[in-house]
Amino acid sequence: MxxxxxxxxxxxxxxxxxxxxxxxxxxxxxxxxxxxxxxxxxxxxxxxxxxxxxxxxxxxxxxxxxxxxxxxxxxxxxxxxxxxxxxxxxxxxxxxxxxxxxxxxxxxxxDRRPGDGPYARFARALAGRPPGSYVLLSLNYDTLLDDALRVAGLTPDYGLGPADGSGPLLLKLHGSLNWAHCPACDHIAVVREQVAHLLPRPAGLSCSRCGSRRLAGVVISPTWLKRSLPAPLSRVFAQALEAVRRAERIVFIGYSLPPADLAVQHLLLRGLLTRKGAAPPRIEVITRRPSEATIDRFRRLFGPGVAFDCTGFRGQS
Incomplete structure (x- = not known):
């Protein structure tokens, strides 16, 4: 995988x-x-x-x-x-x-997204693969990848509830602009609009489970301290951990492994250290003009065998 x-x-x-x-x-x-x-x-x-x-x-x-x-x-x-x-x-x-x-x-x-950018090319490359052959982890709040998947005929499964197996698993560890969390019942709703900057009271939006109108965005910042997570997002982190355990190949795209994001480093290391005897996965990094500090961080965490593609993200998978 x-x-x-x-x-x-x-x-x-x-x-x-x-x-x-x-x-x-x-x-x-x-x-x-x-x-x-x-x-x-x-x-x-x-x-x-x-x-x-x-x-x-x-x-x-x-x-x-x-x-x-x-x-x-x-x-x-x-x-x-x-x-x-x-x-x-x-x-x-x-x-x-x-x-x-x-x-x-x-x-x-x-609103300024290109008509046929790297995400669109990446999503089309995935369209012919079984959904279970890959898992997508995103640390981005935007819905650029989500939208590209839908255009390619793939309905992302965010891992917030029971899986139906019909679409690829897209685990957004830091939340998403189109998620709305209800503090009253802990439900996270997925909507088609970008609503996080409009909450808590955008007109006409209420919790589909309990009817509360006091909704909040789901935006988890990449800092040293993580605030307590809504229960559905804790489920997302658990599925991400299992994906790291199962992965035969891990590809980092546009990620510099910043020191402040200790939660992601902890998740990766914890998954790699609990693989039940499985061989270590291949580690690949797709980036553009990485600094020596970035290269050093990856090699210190994952070893000298990390492979770098320094041409930038063009949609390659």
Whole structure:
């Protein structure tokens, strides 16, 4: 069985922003003027890091998104503020505003997707294979891969409920823009629209199980600290772990193995170390112009036999 793991670089090949570029793209695509939550992020950056956000160039002198979210998450975990202006309740609102910013800019980026990009070519290559011969893991919130699969005639199974075996398993470990979580009954609904940046109260959307209208997006940030997961997403992680155990070949696409994403590293190592005597899988990395640090991280974690394709994601499988 082949296991494909997609990182932000795969969606960047379709025009979505890489993590390091997300703040600058948000400034360009979402304003000015900005809505209240996006402006709250800029105000937070200015207050904490002493740099006014007055244009995309300002982010050359500010920490990237994942570092900012990690800092906020750590403060909330420790129940400590960041200076007199940002006590924990206000930091929680900043955390919500950061999620809103991320989902809004990704939603805007999806409107610029190419007609026949790498995901479409990848999905067509899968169309002739039995669904059980591969599993797809994605760390991206966008639905670019999901949409490409549907166009190719493949209905993704997100692993949120009982499997029917009719489509490929697409396990989105960090959530998805088209998922809505109901805190009242813990149900995650899959909808066709990108709704995460509109919740908790988009018009006409309610939980299909209990009727609650207080829904939340499912956006798990790639930081040192993972907040408690909804029960259906814990099921997704369990299926991902089993896929790592069964994989004969693991292909990383557009993923740099960032140090902050310890949860994914833990999942991979735990799966590899509990394979019940099976031979180690082949490890392949599809990327573009990887840094020496990225190459070193993969080889330290998986050994010197990691194979690199440095031509970038073009849809190869």
């Amino acid at each position: 082949d296991l494909y793991l997609f990182g932000a670089g795969a969606s960047a090949a379709e025009g979505a922003p890489a993590t390091r570029d997300l703040f600058a793209m948000a400034y360009r695509d979402l304003g000015p003027p900005f809505d209240e939550q996006v402006q709250a992020v800029w105000d937070f950056l200015a207050a904490v890091f002493g740099r006014q956000v007055d244009g995309p160039a300002a982010f050359d002198h500010l920490p990237p998104l994942d570092q900012v979210i990690s800092l906020v998450d750590w403060s909330l975990h420790a129940d400590q503020g960041l200076g007199p202006a940002y006590d924990p309740p206000r930091l929680y609102r900043v955390r919500q505003a950061l999620e809103h910013l991320v989902c809004s800019v990704l939603d805007a980026a999806q």
